[in-house]
Amino acid sequence: MxxxxxxxxxxxxxxxxxxxxxxxxxxxxxxxxxxxxxxxxxxxxxxxxxxxxxxxxxxxxxxxxxxxxxxxxxxxxxxVRQSDEPNLNLRGQELIGKTFVVHEAIVDGRGKIKVADGVWMARGPDAVTGSRVRVTGQQGAILLVEPAE
Known part of the structure; x- marks a missing residue:
């Protein structure tokens, strides 16, 4: 060696x-x-x-x-630099703050809302079909909503 x-x-x-x-x-x-x-x-x-x-x-x-x-x-x-679109790959995060129409009535805190050409499950106060709700948050694939003003 x-x-x-x-x-x-x-x-x-x-x-x-x-x-x-x-x-x-x-x-x-x-x-x-x-x-x-x-x-x-x-x-x-x-x-x-x-x-x-x-x-x-x-x-x-x-x-x-x-x-x-x-x-x-x-x-x-x-x-490493900050992205122009930090929520780009966080599906659903870009929906927070936006208003959508209730697709299936929210009853007992659960329902569905129409987002573009898709439907998302939603959780929030009871709302009838056709009413408008605002997305306030997200838990997995469920959007948290409140009545829009």
């Missing part, structure tokens, strides 16, 4: 970098990409300066790996 470490060549580092880049393909979220790039950078540096000791090579690899992983982490954090 010591003989291998003392005779590390740039090919070893390039092979490690290649293996890490291949593993990145299987979904590591970008981290193995940058660590693979650090291994490739140490390989190039070892090609340019072949007399680097194995300790220095490992130290450079560790420092470059940490630096590139931190760079990737910061870049990912800064890329």
């Amino acid at each position: 010591w003989a291998f470490l003392q005779h590390l060549s740039f090919w070893d580092w390039l092979a490690l970098g290649t293996v890490l880049l291949i593993l990145e393909v299987f979904g590591a979220g970008g981290y193995l990409l940058w660590i693979g790039m650090a291994a490739a950078a140490v390989g190039v540096l070892t090609f340019v300066v072949p007399d680097l000791s194995w300790e220095l090579q490992f130290l450079l690899f560790g420092l470059l790996s940490i630096a590139t992983a931190l760079y990737w982490w910061r870049r990912q954090r800064s890329a």
Whole structure:
């Protein structure tokens, strides 16, 4: 093992970098990409300066790996931004505050309202078919309603 470490060549580092880049393909979220790039950078540096000791090579690899992983982490954090439409994939949330017509009378707190070309279950005070209600909230697939004014 010591003989291998003392005779590390740039090919070893390039092979490690290649293996890490291949593993990145299987979904590591970008981290193995940058660590693979650090291994490739140490390989190039070892090609340019072949007399680097194995300790220095490992130290450079560790420092470059940490630096590139931190760079990737910061870049990912800064890329997160607020959406223009925060309720885009929260079905029903966009209906809160809007007024709709009762499709099936709300009796004992349960009924249905007509929303565009669909019908939603509704919970709220009793209301007759055809009356208007305003959506005040949502519990799963049930819209909470109150009489519209």
